[in-house]
């Protein structure tokens with residue numbers, strides 16, 4: 001091109017930007033990459049985030065146990081795949097690993113074929129320990145029944161809870177909106193994950209949220225009045241619910257992770273539980289999370305770095321200092337109550353919004 | 362179904378369903394509730410002191426028209442003794458501001474409040490129409506010029522009136538929009554300020570004592586210390602402001618600014634509108650989140666633990682907030698694309714710098730790939746060595762156990778220089794005066810003067826008026 005400055009070491013733009021040997025198959029951010037370099041890019045981004053779980057940080061014979069919740073979606077499957085590789089390399093090199101994975105599948109009963117899929121996952125990555133729990137188990141966790149009982153009483157008396165119908169769907173049917181239902185499900189799922197992790201003496205939880213998902217959560221939580229919980233709930237190593245959370249996929253976009261699933265041999269595609277496409281999207285059953293998902297899907301297409309920047313910016317906020325002994329916490333979501341709840345409330349504003357949309361008065 | 366009765370008086374038929382809290386009210390009860398809530402924002406934040414002279418930034422639009430009307434009403438009702446004046450900025454936008462200024466003039470007469478108008482043309486030598494003709498509708502957002510210019514114009518206009526406090530019509534939707542926009546732009550300092558009800562310049566710094574702009578028109582000889590800004594409507598929903606204006610039969614100009622808003626604002630605005638449709642309360646929730654997050658911004662002026670509202674320092678550009686309501690952005694995305702490019706450069710620099718710090722994964726991945734890939738080991742070695750070569754140049758890490766071969770220098774080396782620039786700490790925000798116009802500025806030359814310099818350079822010497830939107 002005339003007038004355009006050529007870099008001193010000429011880069012062959014028809015070849016992969018990194019290895020300059022293979023034909024590019026994908027453009028990552030601005031770089032055309034071949035499949036091999038792209039695969040390396042993905043795994044490097046993830047493993048970099050696993051720094052604190054290197055072999056040298058584990059006492060010999062004392063592997064650290066980490067809980068990996070699997071949704072069986074593309075993100076959690078890619079995380080499982082890369083960490084499986086990471087562990088084999090650790091074992092190959094040093095004869096031991098820095099950590100072990102306990103993989104948990106929580107069945108919300110809403111997606112067909114998940115049980116069979118879970119079996120296939122176990123077969124393919126046999127080196128981990130697996131177990132599954134129904135989401136409705138969260139309803140019997142300590143404190144939950146008392147907290148949610150007012151909702152159960154809201155159901156008509158001629159329709160006695162449980163026995164015939166699923167208690168969870170009965171409970172959800174009493175909530176005021178799709179957003180409330182999605183929020184409560186998410187909180188229950190997190191509660192169950194934390195409970196399972198503590199029960200099995202796991203040291204931390206590894207979540208498979210991509211940058212894109214974390215950006216969605218940043219704006220969604222902001223829209224739900226929970227902005228103050230963001231630094232502690234999406235920061236690596238923070239423990240707002242009793243044990244540390246890590247997000248090893250935080251530097252990858254969702255679209256990158258999805259591209260990766262078809263690169264792996266044999267393909268991960270048939271190991272992935274697809275979201276059931278929502279029938280007739282109306283405002284009535286759109287949730288705040290759906291809205292943010294749509295929004296960032298479009299931002300991700302054109303402005304991927306802006307997505308990542310949202311997450312980075314949130315990460316720069318200070319985690320509010322807690323005075324553990326004196327601080328009261330929301331009984332549903334664990335958020336500190338002081339300044340974030342009405343007087344004498346056991347729930348924060350965000351959770352009150354879940355249970356009934358308009359504040360009293 | 363029988364008509365609902367007003368939840369407050371239980372006698373009249375409810376006409377209004379409040380988006381804020383789903384309350385069903387009759388029109389008179391809605392009007393008094395709306396006024397009570399504004400009064401409560403004013404009193405709980407101790408916005409005014411008795412007898413204070415207040416300039417109402419009046420654009421002729423619904424927000425400032427409602428603000429003027431409510432303040433006038435409350436001032437009389439509660440005997441606050443405020444000395445209210447209207448202050449308008451004439452940006453010089455034909456078909457928009459000329460008409461809205463007519464609305465302001467009618468309001469001034471109706472409310473019996475004096476009106477003062479400051480024009481860009483007079484102050485800067487450039488009307489917005491001329492600015493846009495010069496820079497085009499694309500490129501740098503028109504709103505950027507408008508916002509920077511408006512801020513100074515308001516301060517100078519206020520100073521000219523001997524006023525230390527300007528109230529603006531920013532509503533809850535605007536503030537929510539700003540919160541979202543600052544998250545999207547990753548602008549922490551503004552995230553720390555955007556939700557405070559009062560912003561203020563630090564006192565004891567003079568203004569307007571230096572040379573004035575070299576262009577035409579001078580306001581000159583204005584000296585004042587601190588001009589406070591506040592937003593009494595920051596908890597009022599836009600929809601309710603429209604309802605209030607409707608039921609009070611207020612006279613306002615409803616056309617949106619014809620020039621394009623910043624892309625980030627446009628994007629945030631759409632998102633807020635969609636959120637409101639899903640859960641109307643979320644506008645308030647975003648504002649609440651914004652206030653909470655402001656306390657978590659490192660070194661935030663509105664620091665934590667302050668029950669009392671504090672006057673938080675503001676900066677240029679903030680007056681663009683909700684300033685123009687246009688959503689007809691022709692260059693929407695331009696600003697985002699610009700930021701995307703900058704972020705990508707930073708990421709690339711980061712990539713070049715930090716990828717070297719992770720030895721094990723680099724090797725692990727390479728090692729793993731060998732058995733599956735068709736890629737030659739020479740390529741892999743070249744990659745590894747390249748990474749190491751870089752490492753030695755800039756870091757003092759002990760040599761890694763990665764296979765080191767002859768360092769091969771590639772373009773990655775060159776790019777890594779950018780990291781040095783990135784690592785230098787951002788310049789400390791210190792407020793001084795602009796060396797050209799004397800306006801408060803953290804830089805030697807204020808933003809308005811920078812923009813003017815660019816404009817004046819490009820202006821044809823003959824001074825021929827450029828017609829139409831060129832470029």
Ligand SMILES: [Zn+2]
Nearest residue numbers: 016019034037
């Ligand atoms: Zn390559």
Ligand SMILES: [Zn+2]
Nearest residue numbers: 330333348351
């Ligand atoms: Zn809560």
Ligand SMILES: [Zn+2]
Nearest residue numbers: 367370387390
């Ligand atoms: Zn009434």
Ligand SMILES: [Zn+2]
Nearest residue numbers: 795798807810
């Ligand atoms: Zn200046």
